[in-house]
Amino acid sequence: GAGVSQSPRYKVAKRGQDVALRCDPISGHVSLFWYQQALGQGPEFLTYFQNEAQLDKSGLPSDRFFAERPEGSVSTLKIQRTQQEDSAVYLCASSARDRGIVGNGYTFGSGTRLTVV
Amino acid sequence: LAKTTQPISMDSYEGQEVNITCSHNNIATNDYITWYQQFPSQGPRFIIQGYKTKVTNEVASLFIPADRKSSTLSLPRVSLSDTAVYYCLVGDIGGFKTIFGAGTRLFVKA
Numbered sequence: 602g603a604g605v606s607q608s609p610r611y612k613v614a615k616r617g618q619d620v621a622l623r624c625d626p627i628s629g630h631v632s633l634f635w636y637q638q639a640l641g642q643g644p645e646f647l648t649y650f651q652n653e654a655q656l657d658k659s660g661l662p663s664d665r666f667f668a669e670r671p672e673g674s675v676s677t678l679k680i681q682r683t684q685q686e687d688s689a690v691y692l693c694a695s696s697a698r699d700r701g702i703v704g705n706g707y708t709f710g711s712g713t714r715l716t717v718v
Numbered sequence: 719l720a721k722t723t724q725p726i727s728m729d730s731y732e733g734q735e736v737n738i739t740c741s742h743n744n745i746a747t748n749d750y751i752t753w754y755q756q757f758p759s760q761g762p763r764f765i766i767q768g769y770k771t772k773v774t775n776e777v778a779s780l781f782i783p784a785d786r787k788s789s790t791l792s793l794p795r796v797s798l799s800d801t802a803v804y805y806c807l808v809g810d811i812g813g814f815k816t817i818f819g820a821g822t823r824l825f826v827k828a
Binding site for chain 2: 605634636641642643644645646649657660692693694706707708709710711712
């Protein structure tokens with residue numbers, strides 16, 4: 602497709618449930634980022650992939666969060682045993698560049714809004 | 719990564735020029751200044767990027783003084799559709815992370 606696609610757009614999970622959020626980046630894009638955006642706040646960095654390699658996962662808030670990109674294209678962000686504080690919009694971004702999100706050439710998806718009840 | 723400070727919100731009217739200033743006192747030599755725009759229920763969208771002096775594109779201008787400790791995003795003749803959150807970011811384009819602050823919520827009124 603022409604843009605970054607994220608699914609589902611909305612997800613309601615019961616506390617303790619596991620969820621999986623999918624990101625389809627623009628075809629051929631090397632870099633892929635995941636961000637978490639709480640209501641009224643700016644996006645916060647979670648993790649970065651260069652192709653299939655996860656080069657930085659320092660932003661993942663706990664070991665309940667896990668991301669993968671096994672074939673260097675589609676990525677999945679998994680959250681185990683969801684908690685209410687995990688409620689947020691999860692954004693994915695991709696780029697043909699092999700580093701550096703501070704700039705042009707990065708396309709964000711519309712995000713997945715996760716609500717934990 | 720340098721911290722940025724911007725106003726929480728701003729109001730304007732259609733047809734006016736809007737200037738949003740961002741402070742980044744600890745900007746490093748290799749850092750660039752980038753502005754993003756975000757509409758509700760959408761991801762951020764790149765607006766403009768610069769290193770020093772002035773940069774202009776089809777949607778905005780970016781003014782950066784010589785000391786680079788601040789920058790001003792200028793939106794000419796705003797319309798209702800410019801109502802959005804605007805983020806100022808500072809960082810090395812060779813790095814991996816991007817740090818977003820809380821942004822400036824711009825409300826454009828008719």
